[in-house]
Amino acid sequence: MAVASAALHLSSTVTQAVNVLDAGSLLAAFGALGVAAVLFAETGLLVGFFLPGDSLLFTAGLLCAPGVGGAVHLSLPQVLLAAVVGTLIGSQTGYWIGRRGGRALLARGRSRKLQEGAARAEEYLARYGHAKAIVLARFVPIVRTVLNPLAGALNVPGRTFTLWQATGGLIWTLGLTLAGYALGASVPNVDRYLLPVVGLVILVSLAPIALEVLRSRKRSGSDGPESAPTDGTDHATAPPAP
Numbered sequence: 001m002a003v004a005s006a007a008l009h010l011s012s013t014v015t016q017a018v019n020v021l022d023a024g025s026l027l028a029a030f031g032a033l034g035v036a037a038v039l040f041a042e043t044g045l046l047v048g049f050f051l052p053g054d055s056l057l058f059t060a061g062l063l064c065a066p067g068v069g070g071a072v073h074l075s076l077p078q079v080l081l082a083a084v085v086g087t088l089i090g091s092q093t094g095y096w097i098g099r100r101g102g103r104a105l106l107a108r109g110r111s112r113k114l115q116e117g118a119a120r121a122e123e124y125l126a127r128y129g130h131a132k133a134i135v136l137a138r139f140v141p142i143v144r145t146v147l148n149p150l151a152g153a154l155n156v157p158g159r160t161f162t163l164w165q166a167t168g169g170l171i172w173t174l175g176l177t178l179a180g181y182a183l184g185a186s187v188p189n190v191d192r193y194l195l196p197v198v199g200l201v202i203l204v205s206l207a208p209i210a211l212e213v214l215r216s217r218k219r220s221g222s223d224g225p226e227s228a229p230t231d232g233t234d235h236a237t238a239p240p241a242p
Helices: 002-017 023-044 053-062 076-101 103-107 112-137 143-153 158-186 190-222
Strands: none
Touching (some): 023 076, 023 143, 053 076, 053 158, 112 158
């Protein structure tokens, strides 16, 4: 009983101490396993749209660099493997959920951000086509969460989805993780500035959303009503030329 009580207390303490929105807290508590779990949830489960995928990958890579991290030092091969496995399996799971649940699954979501992300994901698929949209969605928060089940609901061919989600997933996970590692290996004591560095990564990850909003506003502004004719002729009723 004493052992069970101690284990329960330890589990409760760890749960309270971990901040799921903070990459450093997640990595300190769960290491590479936390990377796999978070990326699986963010890319495979609609409830994971708020998780810090970009900052988690970058921070994990940073903490793999020699001399960085102190008490929390990670293995680069383990982090890379965990990131790839988590994101690829998560994306396939999201696609399967979409095939099984269809659009009704997304319609039941109550989060406004989730609904906006679904609208952007559908716009991506319509504008860029399956391949480009699936790859680009990896780099846009929230969109990378909802595009996978949406692709399943829209019956994107399974082989097409698997090929391009794997391509985008490898570029995203390996690119961000290795970028963090490269920074940690080249800048001495960079872990002292971990918070502003991660903040910068978050800002960069939000840049695609900001650009998309600006483009949407420009398009809506340029699609105004056509100007009326100024020569006094009613072109709508004028008889055709002989």
